[in-house]
Amino acid sequence: MGNKMWGGRFADGPDAIMEAINVSIDFDQRLARQDIAGSRAHAQMLSDSGIISSDDLAEILKGLDQVEQELVNGTFPFRRDLEDIHMNVEARLRDLVGPAAGRLHTARSRNDQVATDFKLHVRERLEAFDEGLKELQTVLVDQAEQHTDTVMPGFTHLQTAQPVTFGHHCLAYVEMLARDRGRFQDAHARAGLSPLGSAALAGTSFPINREQTAKALGFDGPTRNSLDAVADRDFVLETLSAASICAVHLSRLAEEIVIWTSSQFNFVRLPDKFSTGSSIMPQKRNPDAAELVRAKPGRIIGALNSLLIMLKGLPMTYSKDMQEDKEPAFDAMDALDVAIAAMTGMIRDLTVNKDAMRASAGTGFSTATDLADWLVRELNMPFRDAHHVTGSLVAAAEAKGCDLDGLTLEEMQQAEPKITAEVFDVLGLDNSVKSRTSFGGTAPDNVRAQVAYWREQLS
């Protein structure tokens, strides 16, 4: 027998292979809640506009409540021969309330329906990402507050560069996440118009009220062009683009956690609940969660690529290709969700090994720039000359096997006779970080001010 929903002109049912390639219910059942919300809004509007009777409306709403209950209870009888969530819900409605169900699809198509459902879903996910990232920012600010004065090596090329504070380092990520949140909020705002009522592609001859359904579903208003409305998946592309950037940020932090927890660095310790053991090496505490956060961009960027490639060159308007948008998008959004949650847990619970950070910050001539700056400031040397003198002192220290403050004054004066004992003041780590008072610099007072700024922003 042909498909009951659209099978009027077909003599035979679909080939098994046709069903296998066409079916989407296995994954689009995740849109059930949005599908029911859309149907409620649509049915109410049809009745308010005099397109269906209030009796039919009552039957439809009663039936949709039952369908929703079945979905919540896990008793909803999903049928693969009904292809997707839209037809599954409608067919079940017909089983439950009879002919009134057949009026629900008046002035509607699965094309505007799927665009609406997916947009509603994506909007919810965007809100959740924003909330999740706010939480992650908060735990980073908590760590920053604890560690405004904790000295660590700052790196370029993963080579010790200049001492910074751990608080400053944490706040760098707070800034990145703020931009991520901005991108998610922008995507949410641009996904603010409802496709519902665009019907298959051309709109409808029924006197529908699209403002009403848009408002009922929490949109700002209806889309202005029915062709664009059913063809548009920008809201998914934008979400996955923003998600990709965010995942890259999380991945960079994850990589730092992997490095910091190594016994070679030993800068931080993850609690047991975020570490795993090895089945053979009893000493191991592996940062698996951080490694998995580091890996997630693979799936997320992959999903963005799949969707871009799937959409490129598609003619107006809806093509079945677009059904392929959901699996990668769901997978990517789930991946970002869990990555944000795992990162939040790790940052909240990690403990900092201040001694190891400080000891490491003191190696690698990390205050060489402070020495050069001192020569400029106190001896009025041009910076390039100061850079050269400092370089020769680094070489001298390296030959002697000590750090810069391990050189004697006499040894320093061999490179530059005017150097005085005051130079040792800037060679200490704390002096170095305290001196970085330029706006945005790592000085503990700056970091305290930035912690206060973020507390205010996040409250």
Ligand code: ARG
């Ligand atoms: N399952 C389809 C999708 O996810 C719904 C829209 C189908 N529309 C159509 N005319 N075949 O894209």
